Amino acid sequence: MIRRPRAAVLGGVLLLVLALSGCGFGPDPETARAEARAVFDDLVSEMAAADPAVLRTVEPAAETEHPCGEEGQGSQRALVATATLSVTAATEAAEETVAAVAATLDSDTWDRIDPAAEVAGQQAWASPDGVVVTVTFDDPVLITAVFTPCQG
Secondary structure, eight states: OOOHHHHHHHHHHHHHHHHHHTOOSSOOHHHHHHHHHHHHHHHHHHHHTSOTTTEEEEEEOOOEEEEESGGGOEEEEEEEEEEEEOTTOOHHHHHHHHHHHHTTSOTTTOEEEOOOTTOTTEEEEEOTTSOEEEEEEETTEEEEEEEOOOBO
């Protein structure tokens, strides 16, 4: 049986060892970036595989980096792809395409989260490593975005 003072000392030692070893809390930035890139590539592939009579001009943008966190001290990467719904496509076809894109996310890994309140037609998921995916349909545009956790 460990007494409370000893438990506190052991906890303090563990924190000190972690700090000195360079280990931090939260996901490894490289792992999170690799996960974000892999899931983004899968989502874009699914968008590109959609019937061209439904979804046109799938355009991935260049990866961007944005400040985040308290006073913008951290950084977060964003990967965004847009596609335009064909003017001849039925609404049901657009909804099926959104569902197919969302289905690429493994439900054992990705948890459904509440999307931004101000964005209608958005669905969002988060991975255990803090990577966030959003799929937004704002007729006639489908926007898929992947964000790494704030690092820094």
